[in-house]
Every structure is written in structure tokens, then in C-alpha cells.
Amino acid sequence: MSKSYDEINNGYWLRRTKRDGIPADCRLAYNRCLNWLTSHNKQLIEKMLPPTGCALTLPVELTHIENYLTGFTIDYRPFYRPSASDEPEGFHKRDAFDPAHITIHFNQNAPVARQQFTKAHELFHVLQLCDPKCLDFFDALVEDTSLPPSVIMKLIERGADKATAMYLMPTEYFYKRYWAIKETGDEFGSEQLQDLANQFGVSVETAKYRLQEIGQCITPKQLSPMSIDF
Numbered sequence: 001m002s003k004s005y006d007e008i009n010n011g012y013w014l015r016r017t018k019r020d021g022i023p024a025d026c027r028l029a030y031n032r033c034l035n036w037l038t039s040h041n042k043q044l045i046e047k048m049l050p051p052t053g054c055a056l057t058l059p060v061e062l063t064h065i066e067n068y069l070t071g072f073t074i075d076y077r078p079f080y081r082p083s084a085s086d087e088p089e090g091f092h093k094r095d096a097f098d099p100a101h102i103t104i105h106f107n108q109n110a111p112v113a114r115q116q117f118t119k120a121h122e123l124f125h126v127l128q129l130c131d132p133k134c135l136d137f138f139d140a141l142v143e144d145t146s147l148p149p150s151v152i153m154k155l156i157e158r159g160a161d162k163a164t165a166m167y168l169m170p171t172e173y174f175y176k177r178y179w180a181i182k183e184t185g186d187e188f189g190s191e192q193l194q195d196l197a198n199q200f201g202v203s204v205e206t207a208k209y210r211l212q213e214i215g216q217c218i219t220p221k222q223l224s225p226m227s228i229d230f
């Protein structure tokens with residue numbers, strides 16, 4: 001048996017073939033885990049936001065998730081860092097003497113929509129740390145060595161990003177506003193997308209991603225290709 005055949009058998013070559021940071025042999029397990037996490041977060045978000053049919057103030061305020069995190073006190077503290085780096089735009093810390101006190105640090109130099117996204121993203125990390133089902137899920141993943149730590153970290157980040165998008169752009173409301181704008185004109189292009197993004201207090205890239213996620217089309221000729229990382 002040749003050495004290269006051995007390598008194919010043990011998946012080594014697959015582990016070196018990455019897309020979006022995920023090795024090829026981990027992609028199926030990663031996608032399954034992300035689907036579970038997204039579905040779980042969707043149920044949590046439905047508990048946080050007012051029931052379907054009730055009025056919801058837009059852009060969605062962070063108070064809904066803050067109130068859901070009963071027992072925690074949350075502070076927001078800005079820092080300043082030039083944008084256009086790969087560094088995270090925020091992070092959170094638990095008080096060493098009072099674990100129920102969380103400080104969320106965010107880059108004040110980022111656009112306002114990005115700052116809000118970052119704060120919500122960090123709140124979802126806090127939620128992940130105190131939600132029993134999430135903790136069991138990640139404990140099981142860590143014990144199962146088939147997924148490398150870098151992939152589990154990616155899952156945690158991507159899961160928080162997707163939850164944040166669902167929270168800031170709840171499907172029913174987002175869908176309704178999309179159609180309200182669409183019905184006023186012949187097309188849904190960059191101007192209309194900006195309008196929709198403004199209503200939900202998110203960036204154009206984030207709104208575009210969410211639209212695609214819920215299966216709505218945007219007039220392709222009106223939009224330049226965008227790289228969306230979540």
C-alpha cells in the first residue's frame with residue numbers, strides 16, 4: 001500500500017482542503033451542528049421577542065435579549081481601534097468577583113450598525129454560556145475529537161452571527177418590510193436594499209445576506225458582488 005493511499009484513508013489530505021476555514025472532512029458534521037444551533041437559537045429568539053402579530057419597535061432593541069438573560073447585569077464599554085483589521089469588533093468579560101456582571105466591549109470606530117450587531121453577537125455568546133442545552137451540545141462536541149478545536153470555535157462564532165441576524169431581522173417583520181418596499185417599485189435594487197437595512201439598523205451586507213437566507217431575490221444588476229462573512 002502506498003503512502004499516499006494511506007493518507008487518503010486517514011483523511012489527512014481532506015483536512016488540508018479548506019473552504020471558509022472548514023476542512024473538507026469536517027464540513028458535513030459542521031453543517032449539521034450549525035443547523036442544530038441555528039434551530040435552537042431560533043426557538044430562544046421566539047421566546048425573547050413579542051409574539052407573532054404584536055408590534056415590535058424597529059430597529060430591534062437589545063432589551064429583549066437583555067431581559068431574557070435574567071440575573072445578569074450588562075454594561076457596554078466602548079474602545080477605539082482602526083477598522084479594516086481582522087480583529088474582532090468586540091468581546092465580553094465576566095467580572096472576576098461577580099460572574100453575573102458582564103461587560104461587553106465594542107469598537108466605537110466601527111459603523112453604528114456594526115456596533116449594534118457586535119453587541120447582540122456578544123449577548124448571544126453570553127446566552128450560549130448559560131443555556132443548558134447549548135452547554136450540553138458544546139460539551140459533547142469537545143468530547144468528540146473528530147472536530148478540531150478551530151472548527152468548534154468557528155461554529156461558536158458562526159452560530160452567534162446567525163442568531164444575531166435572526167434577532168435583529170426577525171423573519172416575519174423582515175419579510176413584511178421587504179414586500180412593502182418591493183411593492184412601491186418595479187425592482188428591488190441597491191436603493192431599496194439600503195432602505196430595508198436602515199429600517200432594521202443593520203448594514204447593507206447583513207440585510208442582503210438575511211434576504212438570501214429567507215429566499216428572497218434582489219435585482220442582480222443593481223448590486224455589486226459582496227463578500228459576506230457569516
Ligand SMILES: [Zn+2]
Pocket residue numbers: 121125157160
Ligand atoms: Zn464572537
